Amino acid sequence: MIEVQGLRKQYGDFVAVDGVSFSAQPGQIFGLLGPNGAGKSTVIGCISGLLSPTAGNVRLVGRDLTTDGPEAKRHLGIVPQDLAIYEELSATENLTYWGGAYGMRGSELSDRVAEVLAYIGLLDRAKEPTKRYSGGMKRRLNFGCGIVHRPKVLLLDEPTVAIDPQSRGRLLDMVQEQADGGAAVLYTSHYMEEAERLCNQLVIMDHGIVIAEGTVDELRATLGERDILQFSGTFAPERVRQIFGERLTGTEILTLEEDILQVAMEGASHKLPDVFHVLNEIDADVSETVLRRPNLESLFIKLTGKDLRK
Amino acid sequence: MHTLWNEVEKEIRRRLGDRWVFLYWVGIPLVIGTIVTVGTGGSAGPKPVVELVVVDRDESFVSSMLLSSFEQGELKERIRVDSVSADVGEELISRGEVSALLIIPSGFGDAVLRDQPTSLTLKTNPAQAILPRIVEEVLNVEVDAVFYAHRIFGEEVRGVVDLIDAFENDGARPDEEAIAAISVQISRVVEQVVPFLLPPAIEVEMIEDPSQSEQHASFAFLFFPGVLMMSTLLIAQGLSGDVWNERESGTLSRMVSMPQGLTCFLTGKLIVAALIFLVISSLLLPAGFYYHAVSFTKLPLASFWLTLAGCSLYLLMLAIQLSCPTRKSAGLFTTLVLFPLMMIGGSFFPFETMPDWMAAIGKWSPNGVMLEHLKRYLLDQHSLIEMLGVAVAVVTGSCVLLVVATAVIRHSFAKG
Ligand SMILES: Nc1ncnc2c1ncn2[C@@H]1O[C@H](COP(=O)(O)OP(=O)(O)O)[C@@H](O)[C@H]1O
Numbered sequence: 001m002i003e004v005q006g007l008r009k010q011y012g013d014f015v016a017v018d019g020v021s022f023s024a025q026p027g028q029i030f031g032l033l034g035p036n037g038a039g040k041s042t043v044i045g046c047i048s049g050l051l052s053p054t055a056g057n058v059r060l061v062g063r064d065l066t067t068d069g070p071e072a073k074r075h076l077g078i079v080p081q082d083l084a085i086y087e088e089l090s091a092t093e094n095l096t097y098w099g100g101a102y103g104m105r106g107s108e109l110s111d112r113v114a115e116v117l118a119y120i121g122l123l124d125r126a127k128e129p130t131k132r133y134s135g136g137m138k139r140r141l142n143f144g145c146g147i148v149h150r151p152k153v154l155l156l157d158e159p160t161v162a163i164d165p166q167s168r169g170r171l172l173d174m175v176q177e178q179a180d181g182g183a184a185v186l187y188t189s190h191y192m193e194e195a196e197r198l199c200n201q202l203v204i205m206d207h208g209i210v211i212a213e214g215t216v217d218e219l220r221a222t223l224g225e226r227d228i229l230q231f232s233g234t235f236a237p238e239r240v241r242q243i244f245g246e247r248l249t250g251t252e253i254l255t256l257e258e259d260i261l262q263v264a265m266e267g268a269s270h271k272l273p274d275v276f277h278v279l280n281e282i283d284a285d286v287s288e289t290v291l292r293r294p295n296l297e298s299l300f301i302k303l304t305g306k307d308l309r310k
Numbered sequence: 311m312h313t314l315w316n317e318v319e320k321e322i323r324r325r326l327g328d329r330w331v332f333l334y335w336v337g338i339p340l341v342i343g344t345i346v347t348v349g350t351g352g353s354a355g356p357k358p359v360v361e362l363v364v365v366d367r368d369e370s371f372v373s374s375m376l377l378s379s380f381e382q383g384e385l386k387e388r389i390r391v392d393s394v395s396a397d398v399g400e401e402l403i404s405r406g407e408v409s410a411l412l413i414i415p416s417g418f419g420d421a422v423l424r425d426q427p428t429s430l431t432l433k434t435n436p437a438q439a440i441l442p443r444i445v446e447e448v449l450n451v452e453v454d455a456v457f458y459a460h461r462i463f464g465e466e467v468r469g470v471v472d473l474i475d476a477f478e479n480d481g482a483r484p485d486e487e488a489i490a491a492i493s494v495q496i497s498r499v500v501e502q503v504v505p506f507l508l509p510p511a512i513e514v515e516m517i518e519d520p521s522q523s524e525q526h527a528s529f530a531f532l533f534f535p536g537v538l539m540m541s542t543l544l545i546a547q548g549l550s551g552d553v554w555n556e557r558e559s560g561t562l563s564r565m566v567s568m569p570q571g572l573t574c575f576l577t578g579k580l581i582v583a584a585l586i587f588l589v590i591s592s593l594l595l596p597a598g599f600y601y602h603a604v605s606f607t608k609l610p611l612a613s614f615w616l617t618l619a620g621c622s623l624y625l626l627m628l629a630i631q632l633s634c635p636t637r638k639s640a641g642l643f644t645t646l647v648l649f650p651l652m653m654i655g656g657s658f659f660p661f662e663t664m665p666d667w668m669a670a671i672g673k674w675s676p677n678g679v680m681l682e683h684l685k686r687y688l689l690d691q692h693s694l695i696e697m698l699g700v701a702v703a704v705v706t707g708s709c710v711l712l713v714v715a716t717a718v719i720r721h722s723f724a725k726g
Pocket residue numbers: 011014016034035036037038039040041042043
């Protein structure tokens with residue numbers, strides 16, 4: 001299990017991570033979500049011992065990372081955001097090496113390597129230097145290297161970035177299987193739909209701080225059963241605010257600028273004609289309309305007023 | 311132990327994937343060694359001049375012929391002969407200002423002409439490895455020449471000697487006719503004998519500092535350890551650059567988060583580097599040993615010495631790589647260090663050809679100190695105690711570098 005307490009990481013004056021705390025239990029996939037630059041990789045770096053935190057502490061399988069480092073790290077598996085494999089070696093050689101580095105040996109190691117190769121679907125190309133692999137194959141091997149020693153704690157840093165849809169689906173299944181096998185998994189992503197599919201519990205970060213946390217259902221509930229409507233075009237903010245207040249009670253304005261309007265409301269698809277009617281009355285010029293069902297993406301927009309992918 | 315072997319096995323596999331670089335590592339020194347050997351053996355390049363001072367106590371026709379033989383053909387450009395008094399000659403050689411002092415005893419010419427034993431004294435400068443050898447070689451050729459000259463021209467030589475004896479014994483003044491006869495006789499002898507002319511059974515008595523007795527060292531030989539060290543430096547630089555591959559492939563940061571630790575990781579790399587140095591020196595040394603006629607019993611220690619040098623230079627280069635912000639700057643900076651090290655450390659020019667002050671500095675450079683002891687070992691001028699001392703110092707320095715490199719990788723390099 002992973003316990004993070006009051007984690008803070010500073011680069012000079014710049015605070016990359018500030019006061020992050022959470023804990024992930026065995027068998028659980030814990031999501032760490034946030035846009036690029038939110039501080040996700042920094043948190044992962046502090047947990048893996050690559051970075052030393054400015055403050056706070058990290059415990060893995062009940063052992064303190066700073067005082068009991070080697071023992072804590074023995075149970076740790078990492079799938080870094082950037083690949084960490086030897087491209088001049090084959091998949092078999094990579095897995096054998098990383099397994100060996102965790103102290104595995106002999107037939108235990110070779111059996112496990114064969115098992116992992118089959119698991120990540122690289123058995124037929126296992127003897128080829130990995131520099132000839134496709135991006136998806138390298139990603140799968142990167143994953144394999146992180147789990148070859150059957151870690152009790154698995155850290156995954158955006159493992160599905162730049163990956164083909166098939167490899168991605170397979171990868172998400174494998175992450176689920178690791179948790180089902182009893183590992184505590186920390187999964188970072190900026191894809192909300194992945195988190196919704198995988199994570200039992202999650203934390204949403206922005207600018208280094210936690211802005212929301214809970215189970216997926218709890219987080220949905222804070223959003224209510226409301227959809228999000230987003231209009232692009234030209235608006236007169238004052239008039240919008242006024243007429244929405246008078247005529248469309250029960251809608252909440254999330255964002256309102258000259259060129260963008262975001263509102264949250266229940267049953268938006270049914271109320272869309274009313275909304276257009278009202279906008280028409282105040283001469284708003286709408287160029288694009290988006291309706292989003294309640295999801296983490298809309299939660300994020302609600303919390304930060306900005307789109308995750310931007 | 312097991313994880314260390316795991317590390318070594320991985321490094322060997324990675325190295326074997328890049329076989330061409332071995333060809334380069336073996337090829338470069340072979341090519342340079344061949345060029346140097348041909349170059350110094352042929353006429354290319356400026357040659358050092360031998361300073362020979364002569365104390366001519368004989369001042370005969372024969373002794374002047376002997377001296378003029380140093381001034382024929384190619385020798386003229388390589389040997390400068392000065393006649394001096396005995397005191398001055400002794401002083402010059404004892405101060406090491408000249409390459410050799412040749413003493414021609416009085417009565418030398420007479421003895422030569424009469425085919426009687428006589429002896430020349432040659433004192434050589436122990437500080438110079440090869441230059442005095444040239445004088446020695448010339449004298450040896452002369453001795454041989456005299457032997458054959460007597461066999462071939464014995465009649466004529468004796469004729470001249472008889473004529474001279476006759477005048478001396480009779481005390482009579484030679485008439486014009488007799489003088490003419492002698493002149494003709496002499497000039498005939500001289501014409502025929504001069505290319506060889508010299509004393510019979512002249513013994514060249516060599517005097518030099520016995521503690522400095524050297525194995526025969528050719529000029530090309532002096533480049534041999536230098537070329538080996540150059541190759542060692544190039545390999546050290548090449549190997550140390552791999553740390554950038556580790557960083558860029560993400561494997562280094564994965565390594566930092568592993569329980570086995572970085573010391574094991576770097577030690578594995580060092581062991582494989584040592585194996586590479588051992589293999590390459592085992593390939594290069596026999597070639598040079600064969601060519602320069604060095605005893606093959608010196609092979610194991612020489613290989614070990616080069617391997618030790620290689621490992622320490624590898625760690626030195628690694629420390630430099632780690633202190634640079636980018637791969638590009640590291641490549642540039644290691645090269646900037648590499649070439650002056652080669653130059654001052656005796657790889658481009660042997661210490662023997664450097665100005666004293668430069669050689670003194672160079673022999674303290676990390677590669678220079680190893681080179682100098684290797685050369686002395688090959689020339690049988692070494693002291694095992696001294697070598698042991700150097701080895702202990704080098705191993706200690708290497709351990710420090712290893713610890714520093716580990717710390718730098720952990721605390722900054724891996725995070726970049
Ligand atoms: N070595 C560093 N020095 C200075 N700032 C850094 C360093 N590493 C990361 N940062 C900054 O810290 C913030 C968080 O980065 P990161 O954890 O990589 O975000 P994420 O993984 O969520 O995209 C970013 O603003 C990034 O620019």
